[in-house]
Amino acid sequence: MKTKILLRAALLSAMLISGTMVFSQDTTAQRILGFIDSNLGKRIESGMCGQIVLKAYGKKLYAHTYKESKCKVRVPKPGDMIEFTNTTFCKNNDGKPYTLSSHIGIVYHVYENGDITYADNWGEGRTVTISNMNYKKIEKGTITFYRADYALINK
Secondary structure, eight states, rough: OHHHHHHHHHHHHHHHHHHBBBOOOOOOHHHHHHHHHBBTOOOOOOHHHHHHHHHHHHHHHHHHHHHHHGGGEEETTOOEEEEEEEEEEEGGGGSOOOEEEEEEEEEEEEEEEEEEEEEETTTTTEEEEEEEETTTTEEEEEEEEEEHHHHHHTO
């Protein structure tokens, strides 16, 4: 686990220095990303996609962020929720169309060209995984990003 965190820190530093990544310094976003790091490859609760978001955000912040329209944002940052609705896109940049009818995850990295990595409960065993996509190049459907109102939990 320590190796994963150190590797992620080195990767983030390199990307920040090169200017290829937009990154949120918010401590709550860091906590959310830390939750993902410590749970990569593990099954969260039932393995349903919403479980990773609920556990990473906490019940109060998750409920508030998801229901408040003011929390919707156009440009994602690490730690934001990502919701797919009947969305077809090229997953992992392999050129093959991929469709998600209804799915939710957490933005992990954001690159200036629109490429992102996101964490979700997915795949064999429904464990926490990291996937790639370009949110600016969806073929159909919608992707919605939600940014937590961090002031809510700091009161």
